[in-house]
Amino acid sequence: MSAALTSVFKREFTSYFSTPVAIVFIVIYLMLSGVFTFYVGGFYERGQADLSAFFTYQPWLFLFLIPAISMRLWAEERKSGTIELLLTLPVGTWSAVLGKFLAAWALAALALMLTFPIWITVNYLGDPDNGVILASYLAALLMAGGYLAIGAAMSAATRNQVIAFVLAIALCFLFTVSGLPIVLAFFEGWAPDWLATLVADFSFLTHFSTLSKGVLEAADILYFLSLIGLWLFLGYLIIELKREDN
Template identity: 60%
Template sequence: MRSMLVIARRELAAYFATPVAYVFIVIFLVLLGALTFSVGNFFDRGQADLAPLFAFLPWLFLLLIPAITMRLWAEERRSGTIELLLTLPIALWQAVLGKFLAAWAFAAIALALTFPMVITVNVLGTPDNGVILAAYAGAVLLAGCYLAIGAAMSALTKNQVIAFVLAVAACFVFTVFGSPVVVGFLAEALPAGVLEAARRVSLIGRYDAITRGVVALRDLVFFATFIGFWLYANAVIVEWKKAG
């Protein structure tokens, strides 16, 4: 446990040791703001809630979360430090979990910096802050899913660009499976069973439910399982690469 936190702390510090963290946070906030206010018609809707923000969030995450995870393992492999890390007296799961937690904490920091929006809607009206809180929890869980996928993809290669592209592709697949457009499009091509299975592993439907304030245990278990599965895959990939 302690070793895991030591790993996590170093990883988190590594984000802020370079301008990457600041560039990421600024771009994230600017894009999210722009989407929410202009595309999302934040003011014209006349409603005191953050629905437009949380509606755009998955798509922004889709592009930006892989940028957080791409260096996690790929950079270690490229610079050779993975050899150092894996010959230190820690279990593999401690390294995998430590890196993931650092990335998750970083994503949570970026998300937390959207707090002026919460203040804004509270000044302009009387929003249901319970729903907003639930939506933030949903966003954190969604970020966790994307991060877990991204971390596993990063373990596959020593090239950060490849890690990024693979992660975007994988996250995209797990996001769009549930969206009505894709379901309608695929309904003719795929048998109902496959479609149903695809809908079940999709993230967006469950995320939408949570952002509307519907927090079901089933969905929480799903997110936890999803993250767990990808972290396990991450460990398997690292172990498999050790076999050369």
């Protein structure tokens, strides 16, 4: 990473722990992950040594928790007026966009890593396929990156964190549910099959479910990376436009 990018990354990542944001996010995430895995997901009742109950609910946890991180990325800077100071520093808009995103993604990765006791529990109780579990963690991390990139673009579009939060949830929800049968059923009878397939291909769940089964398809990984790149670029354009308006 360049010096400018590293500087923004360190500044942003440190800021999460200088306030209760990081601790609150991690604690709530770990608590909800445990509840959904062992109680709602019926971990013990299933009688299988795997983490399918854990990963099944990750998209829905991320849907609400990740926008809580991303909403502050740019909205807070714009509200406090520090965005002008940040962009006048010799870091460049793209370095600022990427540095902020990577810091938030690192926080999400840290939260995921701290779920290792669940992994240890599964290995203690049985003999799970750890290759599949690793692939599932990779899928969860990529999905978190997708949610964050969308949320970062929404944060760049407004100085109100609540509005950024709501917009991020709405867009992430659309990307999540587009592959569900109830959504695809809407296209039956009047839309061509290719359209329904295209809608399903945009779904986070479609690609996440494939990766979480241990099938590391390049197309699924490329989907998430492309999505992240696209929304980060959109965020960059929004910031540049706002900068010119000012």
